[in-house]
Amino acid sequence: EAGVVQSPRYKIIEKKQPVAFWCNPISGHNTLYWYRQNLGQGPELLIRYENEEAVDDSQLPKDRFSAERLKGVDSTLKIQPAELGDSAVYLCASSLAGTYGEQYFGPGTRLTVT
Amino acid sequence: GQQLNQSPQSMFIQEGEDVSMNCTSSSIFNTWLWYKQEPGEGPVLLIALYKAGELTSNGRLTAQFGITRKDSFLNISASIPSDVGIYFCAGVGGTSYGKLTFGQGTILTVHP
Numbered sequence: 001e002a003g004v005v006q007s008p009r010y011k012i013i014e015k016k017q018p019v020a021f022w023c024n025p026i027s028g029h030n031t032l033y034w035y036r037q038n039l040g041q042g043p044e045l046l047i048r049y050e051n052e053e054a055v056d057d058s059q060l061p062k063d064r065f066s067a068e069r070l071k072g073v074d075s076t077l078k079i080q081p082a083e084l085g086d087s088a089v090y091l092c093a094s095s096l097a098g099t100y101g102e103q104y105f106g107p108g109t110r111l112t113v114t
Numbered sequence: 115g116q117q118l119n120q121s122p123q124s125m126f127i128q129e130g131e132d133v134s135m136n137c138t139s140s141s142i143f144n145t146w147l148w149y150k151q152e153p154g155e156g157p158v159l160l161i162a163l164y165k166a167g168e169l170t171s172n173g174r175l176t177a178q179f180g181i182t183r184k185d186s187f188l189n190i191s192a193s194i195p196s197d198v199g200i201y202f203c204a205g206v207g208g209t210s211y212g213k214l215t216f217g218q219g220t221i222l223t224v225h226p
Binding site: 004033040041042043044045048055056091093101102103104105106107108110 | 118145147149154155156157158159162164202204206212213214216217218219
């Protein structure tokens with residue numbers, strides 16, 4: 001069974017540029033999460049989707065971050081414009097509906113903003 | 115918000131030694147999990163614990179869900195070089211319903 005797929009794996013951009021990350025969850029997983037992981041820290045949740053609905057986006061900086069999951073499968077996270085402090089690894093995870101504990105992570109996208 | 119305190123921050127051990135790390139919280143969690151993360155990869159789920167007092171093994175790994183529901187520990191027996199990585203505890207529940215709250219991680223180095 002294929003795991004969570006993310007692309008790109010690495011991205012280097014200049015500040016004020018836009019950037020987008022894509023995630024395809026494990027087949028059949030209704031719940032999708034985006035996390036941000038700063039160097040030397042554990043991941044922190046940005047947004048959680050149940051199918052197409054964003055049910056927890058309290059940690060998403062909405063002035064510059066947006067996300068969508070239009071058909072309840074794959075998802076895109078966007079930053080516009082990027083700031084130096086956005087440099088981090090952006091992780092996507094998925095789980096079966098109601099099993100919030102057993103989340104399976106993708107390899108992440110390492111973003112560097114210069 | 116809820117925070118998890120994970121210790122130790124790092125460990126340097128010889129191959130064959132046993133390892134123990136733990137995680138504590140000021141809040142109650144309904145689920146405790148342990149993940150391992152290797153460079154350039156996302157965290158991989160090792161063990162999930164769902165009941166206070168539960169003791170669960172996965173090969174050489176053993177984890178326990180504390181009776182108070184505010185702590186958990188992970189033991190690795192007879193460590194091998196491929197155990198190298200960062201181990202994270204994570205909790206679900208309380209005020210963090212539907213999301214994982216992660217500890218800061220324990221960096222494990224195993225010398226052959």
